[in-house]
Amino acid sequence: MLAKAFPPALRRCQVLGLAGTSCLALGGETAGALPARELLAPTSPHAVLGLVGVYFGLVLLTAAWVLLGRRVRGDAPPSTRALVLVLAVWAAPLAVAPPLFSRDVYSYLAQGAMVDAHIDVYSYGPASLGGPLADEVAPLWRHTGAPYGPAFMGLAGALADLTRGELPAGLYGMRCVALLGVALMAAALPRLARHCGADPAVALWLGVLNPLVLLHLIAGAHNDAIMLGLLGIGLVAALGGRFTLGAVLVTLAALVKAPAALGLAAIVLLRHSPPDTSAGTLLRAARGPAYASARSLAAATVKTLAAAAATTVALTAVTGTGYGWIRALSTPVSPQNWALTSLLGRATGALLTHAGSDLAPLAVPAWHALGLAITAGLVAAIWWRLRPRPVYALGLSLAAVAAFGPAIRPWYALWGLFLIAAAAPDTSGRHRTVVAVAGVLALAVLPDGDPADPEQVLLAVCGGALAVVVLWQARLATGPLQGRTA
Template sequence: MRSGATQVPDPGGIPVRTILLGVAGVMLVALGGTGAGATLKRDPLLADTTLSWIRYGHGQDLATAVLYLGLGLVIWSWIRLGRMVRNGHVGSSAVLTAIVVWTLPLLFAPPLFSKDIYSYLAQGQIALNGLDPYKVGPAVLQSPLSDNVSWVWQNTPAPYGPVFLVLAMSVVWATHASVIGGVVLMRFVLAIGLALLCWALPGLARHLGGRPAVALWLAAANPLMLVHLIGGAHNDLLMVGLMAAGCLFVLDGRHVLGIAVVTLAFAVKATAVVALPFLVLVWARRLAGSRTVQLVKAIAGGLATFLVVFTATTLLSGLDLGWIPALSSSSTIVNWLSLPSAVGDFAHTVVNLVVRVEPGVFLTVARGLGSLLLLFIAWRQWRAAADGGPEAIRRAAITSLAVALLSPATLPWYFSWALVLAAGLAWSTKGLQAAAFFSTFLLLVTFPDGDTALYSWGYLALIAAVSALACVSLVKPDPLKLSSRYP
């Protein structure tokens, strides 16, 4: 990434064929998801009908093939659009059009690549039934909502803030605990985060030196965002939308409002708290007095705003702070996207070749060291952002990336946190290519039913090749020389 880029006028124009290619892709993804996605144990729409075959045997294989064909078209259209945006042939209006029409089919698709949406709805039903979702898991319900929750989370309390639990309760109430209705309505609620992103990213690009069209293409039209955060219906989408809006408010000089909005993001999912110390630095540099006085004023103002908003949301929700200790529940996930977990798992594998030992101690030590390293990186980034302004947001993005990499548990869509904060920066061509590679790879490292593909090495080699092709295609229209149009 480079700083100081000049703003490029929006050239306008809509690349209809490229956008329609993406529409065809997401429609195939939605269609294939009916058999290959994170489907219901008993689907009232397909059960006992002539279409039930799509969930089993060759029918499911066909659905999987259709879904992956759709994913290929989505990636292809996104890369084609990115090439046009990078070359200045189309602007923000084209990207916004693509985002809208690529999102619509996913709003009505079965859950894709994750079963988390069932957990959200079950947690909302727990609270609606007068139980404490921060003390009991979905298993207490014995309802159609809890039946579809992954076995991993059946007895796990909710690790989400009061704002999100109130939204989940409202969705369950409005849909009368319907699983299908709840999935669709929850997606519409979470899509508010996408709308906030589309509103905030051009403004962030204006402050950070990037191009609005590039920011929208990178963070809002990205298949990693749309397929995982809309198709997978993750509350990260609402969190990053609020976080982006809050950062823009602070950069615009509306410091109290911005910190209040980021506090709401924190009350959805705790990760948003990473942005707050950096926003305080932006505020501090605009205050009168010595550096110490500036910091004291800004920290006091930011802390007061945070406490007022967070206390109000907690009291109005009728919930307590039990979600904060429940955050540790994610440590049950072990995969190599988390660097500490990867190191601990690898160390255990090597030692286990010589003597049989339990893996727990290796994971505990590695994750403990990873947490210390994360604290060190966060402190260094905060100190480096002392001058405030756009640099503070860049440092917040680096810290968010470190959080995703060094947390005890990491899932592919966690990298959306840093992507959103960094999207408004001025990206070099190499940077955009790297983003295209990793976005494509992270999109594909989970199987459509929500199971991880991180230990299927042949599959990983295949998607690494696909990701490399996407990376090269961002700058070369026909890298495989398959078309006569490009000599």
């Protein structure tokens, strides 16, 4: 039975990916986003070896994912169950590894401790907490209020109470929350794909086995994992006709991170013109004879917003965090953020400064405002054109928010990619685009989460190049994985 579920070619992908994540975990022991007392100098031999090992493993993992994609799109694709088992094997070393590629998890723990200590997490930064946890937060964010909603703050506060502020226990607790989110994503994605007429195995490969999920949602323990997991199962509930439950779950996702609130638009359209769930077909065309009236749309909107409002009020009352999270949505971004509008703003500011203009300080805010306007226009156009396909429209909208917003991180690409994997037309072009985007973004951040210097970049390139040489030699010795059959 196991041999049928895991033919030799699939097992080789599984082993190659496991080797990659094992190297990532081992390299992270000296080059990851370690607690302050364990940090090594970037030039120390152990940190150098760890950095090379991380990028060696990263290339192995990416190669395994690409080869697995060939199997998924081949003549005898693996089942979704087999792919979930591959995900579990690949994720296992990262589940016990130190934090990688970001120090955000330390901010989560400090903010959770603030909630547990009844400090207003939206008015004060972790510096007001003091102590070891606050010292772990990146200096840039120590005096900044939390930009997350009461759902996540309540969860972080409960975790702080459970772990009594102990750092190792807190880190593993946040990792468990991230793993739960990824498990919800893996459970929701095949169901979303079936409803949208896509191949569930291909969707699972693109949206959950993606290296960005392993590197940032699991190894980085980002709260985007629980946001996307709640969003996914909320959409599944709505596609199954449980619209109120869907609205509640999507609202919970938005109360983790605000971008998920766009999912309520999908709930409204699904309630307004529900799919034929018995046949698993797509929504009827917007201008078709079965499309509901404007009165029905208004009723769907009111019911969805009522469920969202009730959820928000109830959860805010339970967590006791208040409504400061609304104000915190305007939390400033890093001045060196490499979002498109931030880059253009800094370049424009430099030109204005060189020209002696007094308008230079307004360049970045102006570009951010333009980016938000472009995002609003794109989102409106997407929903108008794709309103018969709300899951796809939501995925593209979240991708637009990430691309043109004032801040971007590699894992933000997963907001849209997760749903695009389930709902986009099944074309080879989509696969190539996702592979290219994931490959580039996977290389964009160093494992300690700090800005790169030229020496570290060189070491990272050496680690990746070594992995390429090893893979090439293995290919010459054994032949390409794609060519071998079970």
